[in-house]
Amino acid sequence: MNLDKDAPALSDYLANAKDYIDLVIDQSPSGEMEVIQGTQEYDIQANWKLLVENSFDDYHLLSTHSTWLDYLKNSGVEMKRPDKGEMLPSHGAGKDLGNGHGTTDNVNFRGRPVARWIPIYGEAAKPELDRIRAELVARLGEARARRVADTNRNLIVFPNLVIADGSSVTIRTFQPVAADRMRVTAWAVGPKEESATARAVRLDSFLTFYGPGGFATPDDIAALEAVQQGLATYREVPWSVMSRGMAKEGEQLNTDELHLRAFWIQWDKLMSR
Amino acid sequence: MGQADVAVTRQEVEDFLYEEAALLDAWRLDEWLALLTDDAYYRVPSNDRPEADPRATLFTIADDMARIRARVTRLKDRSAHAEAPPSRTRRLITNVRIVERQPLRVEANFAVYRHRSNDDVRQYVGRYRYLLRRDGGKLKIAGREAILDAMELASLGTVSFIL
Numbered sequence: 001m002n003l004d005k006d007a008p009a010l011s012d013y014l015a016n017a018k019d020y021i022d023l024v025i026d027q028s029p030s031g032e033m034e035v036i037q038g039t040q041e042y043d044i045q046a047n048w049k050l051l052v053e054n055s056f057d058d059y060h061l062l063s064t065h066s067t068w069l070d071y072l073k074n075s076g077v078e079m080k081r082p083d084k085g086e087m088l089p090s091h092g093a094g095k096d097l098g099n100g101h102g103t104t105d106n107v108n109f110r111g112r113p114v115a116r117w118i119p120i121y122g123e124a125a126k127p128e129l130d131r132i133r134a135e136l137v138a139r140l141g142e143a144r145a146r147r148v149a150d151t152n153r154n155l156i157v158f159p160n161l162v163i164a165d166g167s168s169v170t171i172r173t174f175q176p177v178a179a180d181r182m183r184v185t186a187w188a189v190g191p192k193e194e195s196a197t198a199r200a201v202r203l204d205s206f207l208t209f210y211g212p213g214g215f216a217t218p219d220d221i222a223a224l225e226a227v228q229q230g231l232a233t234y235r236e237v238p239w240s241v242m243s244r245g246m247a248k249e250g251e252q253l254n255t256d257e258l259h260l261r262a263f264w265i266q267w268d269k270l271m272s273r
Numbered sequence: 274m275g276q277a278d279v280a281v282t283r284q285e286v287e288d289f290l291y292e293e294a295a296l297l298d299a300w301r302l303d304e305w306l307a308l309l310t311d312d313a314y315y316r317v318p319s320n321d322r323p324e325a326d327p328r329a330t331l332f333t334i335a336d337d338m339a340r341i342r343a344r345v346t347r348l349k350d351r352s353a354h355a356e357a358p359p360s361r362t363r364r365l366i367t368n369v370r371i372v373e374r375q376p377l378r379v380e381a382n383f384a385v386y387r388h389r390s391n392d393d394v395r396q397y398v399g400r401y402r403y404l405l406r407r408d409g410g411k412l413k414i415a416g417r418e419a420i421l422d423a424m425e426l427a428s429l430g431t432v433s434f435i436l
Binding site for chain 2: 036037038039040041042043044045064066067068070071074075183187188196199200203204206207208211212213215217218219221222223
């Protein structure tokens, strides 16, 4: 629902974010993804824009989520040493999608319920993931199937919608309740027609990373709350540096900050109108 | 072929739950692990779906034993920022009831007070549902579910410690 009668058409508003939403929807043979029951609603004692940054920044992955990376490693997930000039086990890009939207676009290494098996999912789930992969290839062709299954992406739809298609798909939105506090609502999303086995893998994989009891999100929250406390010094320290990749030509990495700057530039544009 | 009821008194169950609470409050997590069976589960359902199946519903936590062990490994790591330094918790467990004897199912009420760094105290109130088993004379936990009464986590924030 939009109460602004002068609002642009949704399709125009979404700009290049549409392609990334389509990549999520292509997981479903019928083209329908559904919100799965069970809602995660929790507060973070930080300004809402910090969660925007956090949701599609990959620079913090190594330092904030080392316990999660160790968990993957200890569970038998293969982790390549990063290529020269990169920080993470696989290549990833950061993209400005227009109108303040942005995304990461990464070669997957972490396992995906659609459809890249890792030992955490258990041997019993292997045939089901093979079946999902075969269906993707038959429906979408080899190249598009790989795009859907073998990349993970954290998308920000400006200003406060996150669609993270990583260890599982989560939709997350958040509302400021004070300058230094937000209320987060998050759901899991999956293909409407997916089998009971696939659904169980999807939900289990979700909980390895996401949410207030996951192995990663609580550490994000701790970090954002620490940052918020630090921001109390804004009179003495007026700048938050976000310059990674600024002097670089061509593709920006997921650990650069082009996509974060795209969000802030749009925010600044609207706030100074 | 029905198995016999598990012979146990409420007092024995209470002593067991109090011992577990003491271990968790003291962050003696390896000793806590030893109270669990090899096929144990630990679950915290989403607040809006307190009665649900984690295979079809998003939970806050739905660990099997491998995940429980990984959770403990994580919590003992200083890089688990949400729990470094560890929260101080104090568990009050009351209204312990044996609700079924084959298998042995126990329910109890809890109030868990959590202090973390300089935050205000957070109060996690709800009920436990335990599946217990006799193992060589000793009680063991085959499953524990912590069901929160709060409609949403809201100011409780996270469940990064073991509830």
